[in-house]
Amino acid sequence: MELRVRTPQYIRKTMDSNQRPSWVARLGGSLERLRQREDQLTLVLSVVLGALVSLVVVAFILLTGRLAARMYPAGGAGWRRILVPTLGSLGTGYLLWRYFPFARGSGIPQTKYALFIHDGRIRFRTAFGKFFCCSASLASGIALGREGPSVQVGAGIASVVARNLGLEPKQVKALVPAAAAAALAAAFNTPIAAVLFTLEEIMGDLHAEVLGPVVLSSVTSWMVLHLVLGDEPLFHVPGYQLVHPVEFGVYAVLGVVGGLGSVCFVKLLLGLRAWFMRLPKSTVWFQPAVGGLAVGLMGYFVPEVLGVGYNQVEKVLNGDIVLQLVVLLAVLKIVATAVCYGSGNAGGIFGPSLFMGSMMGAAVGGVAHSLFPGYTAGPGAYALVGMGTAFAGIVRTPMTSVIMIFEMTRDYTIIVPLMISNMIAFFISYRLQKEPIYEALAHQDGVHLPTHHSRSESERLQVSQAMRPAPVVFSPDLGIGSALHQVEDGAFDAWPVVGAGGLWGMIRTSELEQAAEDGAGNKKIVEILDHGPPVGHPTAEEFPHVHLDNSLSLALQRMGAIRLNVLPVVSRENLRQLIGIVALNDVLDAYGVAKPAGEPERRE
Amino acid sequence: MATPSPARSFLGTMSLVFLAISAIAVADMFLAKTERAESRVEAARLFKQGQAAITHGENAEAIERIKDAISIERGNRAYLRTLAHAQLTAGKTADAESTLADLLQTDSTDGLASLIMARVLVKEGRFSEAISYFHRAVYGQWNQDAAAKQLRARFELIDLLAQRNSKEDLLAELLPIQDQPPGDLKMRTRLGQLFLQAGSPARAAALFRAVLQDAPSNADAYAGVGEAEFAQNNFRAAQRDFQTALRLDPDDQAARKSLDLCNELLTLDPTLRGLGHEERFRRSLKLVELTEGEASQCAGPNPGPELQGLLDMVAKALKARVSAARQSDASESNLDLAEQLWARRKECKPPPATDSPLALVLARIAQ
Numbered sequence: 001m002e003l004r005v006r007t008p009q010y011i012r013k014t015m016d017s018n019q020r021p022s023w024v025a026r027l028g029g030s031l032e033r034l035r036q037r038e039d040q041l042t043l044v045l046s047v048v049l050g051a052l053v054s055l056v057v058v059a060f061i062l063l064t065g066r067l068a069a070r071m072y073p074a075g076g077a078g079w080r081r082i083l084v085p086t087l088g089s090l091g092t093g094y095l096l097w098r099y100f101p102f103a104r105g106s107g108i109p110q111t112k113y114a115l116f117i118h119d120g121r122i123r124f125r126t127a128f129g130k131f132f133c134c135s136a137s138l139a140s141g142i143a144l145g146r147e148g149p150s151v152q153v154g155a156g157i158a159s160v161v162a163r164n165l166g167l168e169p170k171q172v173k174a175l176v177p178a179a180a181a182a183a184l185a186a187a188f189n190t191p192i193a194a195v196l197f198t199l200e201e202i203m204g205d206l207h208a209e210v211l212g213p214v215v216l217s218s219v220t221s222w223m224v225l226h227l228v229l230g231d232e233p234l235f236h237v238p239g240y241q242l243v244h245p246v247e248f249g250v251y252a253v254l255g256v257v258g259g260l261g262s263v264c265f266v267k268l269l270l271g272l273r274a275w276f277m278r279l280p281k282s283t284v285w286f287q288p289a290v291g292g293l294a295v296g297l298m299g300y301f302v303p304e305v306l307g308v309g310y311n312q313v314e315k316v317l318n319g320d321i322v323l324q325l326v327v328l329l330a331v332l333k334i335v336a337t338a339v340c341y342g343s344g345n346a347g348g349i350f351g352p353s354l355f356m357g358s359m360m361g362a363a364v365g366g367v368a369h370s371l372f373p374g375y376t377a378g379p380g381a382y383a384l385v386g387m388g389t390a391f392a393g394i395v396r397t398p399m400t401s402v403i404m405i406f407e408m409t410r411d412y413t414i415i416v417p418l419m420i421s422n423m424i425a426f427f428i429s430y431r432l433q434k435e436p437i438y439e440a441l442a443h444q445d446g447v448h449l450p451t452h453h454s455r456s457e458s459e460r461l462q463v464s465q466a467m468r469p470a471p472v473v474f475s476p477d478l479g480i481g482s483a484l485h486q487v488e489d490g491a492f493d494a495w496p497v498v499g500a501g502g503l504w505g506m507i508r509t510s511e512l513e514q515a516a517e518d519g520a521g522n523k524k525i526v527e528i529l530d531h532g533p534p535v536g537h538p539t540a541e542e543f544p545h546v547h548l549d550n551s552l553s554l555a556l557q558r559m560g561a562i563r564l565n566v567l568p569v570v571s572r573e574n575l576r577q578l579i580g581i582v583a584l585n586d587v588l589d590a591y592g593v594a595k596p597a598g599e600p601e602r603r604e
Numbered sequence: 605m606a607t608p609s610p611a612r613s614f615l616g617t618m619s620l621v622f623l624a625i626s627a628i629a630v631a632d633m634f635l636a637k638t639e640r641a642e643s644r645v646e647a648a649r650l651f652k653q654g655q656a657a658i659t660h661g662e663n664a665e666a667i668e669r670i671k672d673a674i675s676i677e678r679g680n681r682a683y684l685r686t687l688a689h690a691q692l693t694a695g696k697t698a699d700a701e702s703t704l705a706d707l708l709q710t711d712s713t714d715g716l717a718s719l720i721m722a723r724v725l726v727k728e729g730r731f732s733e734a735i736s737y738f739h740r741a742v743y744g745q746w747n748q749d750a751a752a753k754q755l756r757a758r759f760e761l762i763d764l765l766a767q768r769n770s771k772e773d774l775l776a777e778l779l780p781i782q783d784q785p786p787g788d789l790k791m792r793t794r795l796g797q798l799f800l801q802a803g804s805p806a807r808a809a810a811l812f813r814a815v816l817q818d819a820p821s822n823a824d825a826y827a828g829v830g831e832a833e834f835a836q837n838n839f840r841a842a843q844r845d846f847q848t849a850l851r852l853d854p855d856d857q858a859a860r861k862s863l864d865l866c867n868e869l870l871t872l873d874p875t876l877r878g879l880g881h882e883e884r885f886r887r888s889l890k891l892v893e894l895t896e897g898e899a900s901q902c903a904g905p906n907p908g909p910e911l912q913g914l915l916d917m918v919a920k921a922l923k924a925r926v927s928a929a930r931q932s933d934a935s936e937s938n939l940d941l942a943e944q945l946w947a948r949r950k951e952c953k954p955p956p957a958t959d960s961p962l963a964l965v966l967a968r969i970a971q
Contacts, residue, residue, distance in 0.1 A: 048621060055628040062635040069642075164617040228632045236678055238702055314675055320668075 041167070042174050046213035049161060049175060050182040050220030053154035057186035057221075058228050060131055060153065064146060067139030068307055072299075081141065081303060082296035088140020089292025089345050092133040096346060097285035100129025105341065106144075106348040107152025109441045111180055112202060112449050120159050120172035127156025133346045137288070141306035143295045143336035144347020147187040151202075151348075154183025177202050178213035182221035188350075189234050191222035193404035200397045201438065204450065234310070234408045237317045240381035241413055247376055250368045251417040254361055254382055255389055255424025261360050262353075262393025262425060263432040265334045269349075270440050272342030277444060284344065291340035298332050305332045308351040313387070316362045317409075319380040323366040326379070330359035349437070353394045354387045361386015381417075384409060388418045393425035396436040463555055464548040466586040467569050470578060473498050474507065476526035480515045483525055487512070492566040492583060497525055502576025503568060505529065505543065545570045548579065552587050559584055647677035655686065663694035681707060681714065688720045692727065700724045715744030719757050726764060735761065735773070755786065766801050775802035782807060789819055796828045805835035823853035830862060837968050839869050840876075868961040874935060875969060885931040888938035892918055894962050895945040902952035911948050917941055939969055 071084045096104050103110075103126050114122045134149040158179030162172040177198045184194035195218045199206045208214075242248075276287050299306040304325075312329065315321050321329075337352040365382025384405065391401040402418050435443070442449050472490065474483050476499040487495060487509060494506040507525060515521070515528045544562045546555045546569055558567055565584035571577040654669035670687040674680065684707050691700035704721040707714060722737035738761035746753045758777060765774040778798055786792060792815050799808035809832035815825040830845030846863035849856055870876065872894075874887035896918045903911055921941060926934045946966045949956055956963055 048618075048625075052621060052625050052628070055625060055632050058632045059628055059635065062632065062639055066635070066639060066642075161617065161621055164620075165614050228629070228636055232678065238706070311675060315671070318671075320671060 042171050042213055043216060045162065045165070045167075045171075045175055046178040046217040047220045049154075049158050049179045050185075050217035051224050052161070053157055053179045053182040053217070054186040054221035054224035055228070056131070056153060056157060057150045057183050058225060060135060060150060061146060061187065064135045064138045067135060068141070071139050072141050072303075072306060074303075078300050081299040081306060082293070085141040085292040085296040085299065085306065086289055087292070088137055089142055089340075089343075090286060090289040092137040092140075092346060093288030093344065094285050095129070095133055096288070096344065100126060100133060102126040103129035103133055103152070103346055104344050105346065105441070106148035106438075107150070107155075108148050108201065108348070109438050109445070109447075109449075111152050111155040111176065112438065112442070113445075113447055114155060114159065115173060115176050115202065116449050117447065119169035120176040121163065122152070122156040122159040122176070124156065124160045127153050127160065130156065130346065137292075137345050138308065138347055140292065141295060141299060142292060142340050142345050142347055143305060143307070143309070143333060143352060144340050144345060145308055145349060145351025145353075146347070147184060147350035148348020149346060150183040150187040151180045154179040154186075174210045174213055177208075177210050178217035181214045181218040185218040185221040186225045188404065188408065189222070189225060189232075190404050190407035191218045193400050193407050194218045194221075196403055197397055197400040200400050201395065206399075233410050235314050235317055237384055237409045237411055238380065239413070240377055240384065240411060242417065243377050244375040246372065248417065248420060250364065250372075250376055250382070251385060251421045252424055253368075254364045254386055255421035256428060257360055257364050258357060258386055258389030258421060259393045259425035259428025259432075261330070261334065261356060262390055262429045265338060265353075265356060265390075266394055266429070266433050266437050266440070268334065269338040269341050269437070270444070272338050273441070273444060276342050276344060287343045288340075288345040289343075291336075291343035291345050294339040295336045298336055302328060302332060304329055305336050309333070309355045310351070313355055313358045313383075316358050316383045317380050319362075319378045319383075321362065323363065323370075323379070326359050326362045326366060330356055330363060333359065349394065350391070353390045356394075357387040357390025358383040359386070360390060381414065384411070384414055385418050385421050389421040389425040392422035393429040394437060396426060396429060398422045398426045461552045461590055462548065463546045463550045463552060463569055463582050466552055466555070466590040467548065467580040467582050468586060470496050470568075470581045472496075473578070474525055475499060476504055476529065477524050479521070480512055480523050480525060480528065481521040483507075484509075484512050484516055484521075491585070492581075493564045494566055496568050496578055496581065497529065498578055499526070502574065503570060503578040506564065506566070506568060508564070543575065544568075545575065546582060547572050552582075552590055555582050555587055556584075559587075643676045647673040647680065647683070649673075650676070651683055651686070654690065658686070658690050658693070663690050666690040667694060667696075679710075681711070681717075685714075685716050685720060688717070688724070692720060692724050697724050697728050701728075711745075712740070713745045715741045715746040715750070715753065715757065718744050719760070722761070731764070731768065734764070738764070755781065759791075762798055766798060769801075771801070771803045774798065775804055778802055778804075778807075782811075789815055789822065789825075793822070793824045793828060796825070796832070800828070800831050800835060805832040808832040809836070821852055823849045823856060823859070826852060827856060827859040827862070830859065830866075834862065834866065837971070839866050839873065842866050843870060865959075865961060865964075869964055872961050873965050873968065874939065881928065881931045881935070885926065885935045885938070888935040888942070889922065891942045891962070891965065892921055892938045892945070895942040895949065895966070898956060898962065899945045899949045899952070902949055902954075911945075914941065914945055914948065918945065942966065943969060 071088070072081055102123070107130060110126075111122075114120055130149050130153050134146065134153075138144060138146055138149075155176045158175045159172060162175045167175070180202055181194045181198040184197055185191040188194065195211075195214050196206075198214050198218075199208050199211065203210065276290075279287065295305060302325075304312045312321070316326060333352060333356050337349060337356075340347065341349060362379040362383040364386070365376070365379035368376045368382070369378055387408075388401040388405040391404065392398045395401070401422050402415065405418055406412065406415060433440075439449065472486055472495050474486075474495055474497045476497055483495075490509065492509070494508045497504045497507050507529060511528060512525075515523065520528065544558055544564070544567060546558060546567050548569060549572075555567055559565060566581050568578055569580045569582055571579055650669050650673035654666045654673060657663070657666035657669060667687065667690050670683055670690060674683045674687060677683065684703055688700045688703040688707070691697070691703060701721070701724050704717050704724065707717045708721065711717075718737045719741035722734045722741060725731070725734035725737060738757060741757040742754050742761065744754075758781065762774060762777050765777060778795065781795065782799075786795070792811060796808045796811035796815070799805070799811060809829055812825045812828040812832060815822055816829070819825065826845050826849035830842045830849060833839075833845060834842035843863065843866040846859050846866060849859040850863060853859070872887060872890065874884045874891060879887070896915060899911065900907070900915065907915060918941060921934075921938055924934070943966065946956075946963075958964075958967075
């Protein structure tokens, strides 16, 4: 279809005043033409936003790091490690309560709220508040991560820019996940995992339509990140190799430990958050200080608990932390992160998940290596796998966790053990904590987001469960009068016509009645059918039908599109092979909606 | 107030976005640059702490500090090399090997890393691999003063080969530096000693003489020439050189021992020039007597028939009265008898000492 674009008046004026259009005019014209082409505009904006979000996230990371180095420098006084997190969380707690109430927490659920509830709308104030408060609280040593907040900041920027560009809500909703992917790609230096996470967790659909913008945005973000910070993976790890097949068993044990640890963490976090939420509203502004004080007290004795702790993760990946400290850090980080998050601080759980996972992995690996030194690798290899295991157990995105660890470390040899551990941790977490963490957090906020479970539930009911054999099948050569006689008491709007080659189509009762009224009662059905015998491969629009494994929701959608209360069910192998029919009442019946009296019963 | 048209609003927002991108990019570049600079300073501070810990022998502490420095400034080769050195000193050879393997993977010509790797492998008893890394160090790249560092690496390899008494390999390593010996007299003297150890006394003697040209009163060089002459069976020349060495340095116990040995040899050797028939005969009898004693002692009370035959011949030779005219022939047959007895003695366990005067004289006769 040709798209006719009208050049705006102010550009035409520029062109009129000069014989040849200036570059400004030409640029303006190009932008205007782009503005009117929705799909292209979305793709172009996903690139622009990818760059912008990446730069903002880089600034966020650098600022946070530099502030942290000044607030609690290594080797600083012990009292400082108590005071700084407490005061930091108290200050940001007040700001969050007073000015940025939507900037609390991780940022992932908030991005989902914006996407699924508010047409992708995130206020500039929220994005700014998230950036500012998270920088301050993370720099003060709060045991939370920077990746979730980056996602909300990125999504917020996309939302603000897209709305100011005057885009439709549909386009805004396409750009928000793209920017979220860009933010994650920049925060973790993992472009592929960012795409997967956005589709797997934020969109909840690996085949989402926004794949193109998400990929473009993530790749752009990654490229910008490399331009600014260079080509360095998040963690440097020595090359690990599987020492002996026995190790697969140890990795399975790690999966169990990681799964149980993840469940403990999620339950503790949700429990503490629920407890804090029950406290009087007047305490909300200083609740975060409880988290700050808790982490400060832990940090007084064990400074490694403070902050995101990626330095410690790198150390444990290189096998440089002793077993006792590793176990202690795993336990303390679970408690510290749960208290910090539950008390309402701004920060995410991605980074802490990796920290906990690496410590749990190193603990399992350390024990295994001391028991079977000849058969197992050092604790570093297990720490690496442990990171993915905890991520899979806590965030419940197993695909993302595998790819993320691979991208972070660029070590391919660890993939198979990683998959084994991840799947076990995911399964255990699924069994013991039915609700994934982000869904549970949303529920605590009183928000019911579309979940993977609810989506699959709606897709679960299939045509096969509502199908019945066609009570009447017309031949194309049947007379219209006879046909009308056969369907005199029929409750359906249309009837299948089956002739040579199979199903020809559906003929409406109204068409038969109209023909009879027009005095064509002795004509044959074939004479009033708007098409002849079947040819070629018609689409669903040209030849309305459903298959046995289609969802009932799709059947309803197609019934609505052609305004019929019945559809033919045909074979996937041969569209002309009629298997049965599915009627509106049978669909309603399958959904448990009471059937009106006098409707024909469905026969199995 | 009039609302701007959508097109104007679009252009305005896009302009702002690009402006924001430029501004944040500049800010990011500045932040990144500052961060890198501060990180380098912090890494250098930690590295210095690590070096100080190494100096005080606190290797575990040194490893921690240097690792901290590396975690800030990843890929700094100087830090990584020092870490490997600290790990080696702390006995963590596997860790050191891993650190060095990463370093050498990115630059296989790194001379210092190769040298430390060679030391690690020596400590692990993997000598053939170590020698290969020594060679990589000798022919590798060094930051400053490459020639001197390469020479030091070669000397380290030479020391290893000398310890392991690999004479051929040792000589192969010594030959390239023979033509360009180090300027330091001590090093040149040492080089001469190494040539001696490698079984090349002529080259050693040339080196020692060259040293004596520059330092005529160098006792070590005289002792070295003495050893070289001795190794070439020039016992008289060796005796002279040892005497000079002892005159210059009377406390040189090694030279004194060598001189004593020389003196013994010179009193025992029947093949020395300038000996009269009578003296040569007397020495040949003494040699037979000493050889018989060694052989009898080793064989015990029941010698084999062959040895018994030789012992009977010895008894005859010792009892025989030889006229002055026949002393020359008798000396020859005595020496022949002594050689046969010595051959039997060598077959007997334990084998005779190779550096005893008797063994040395008989070796010279055999030549």
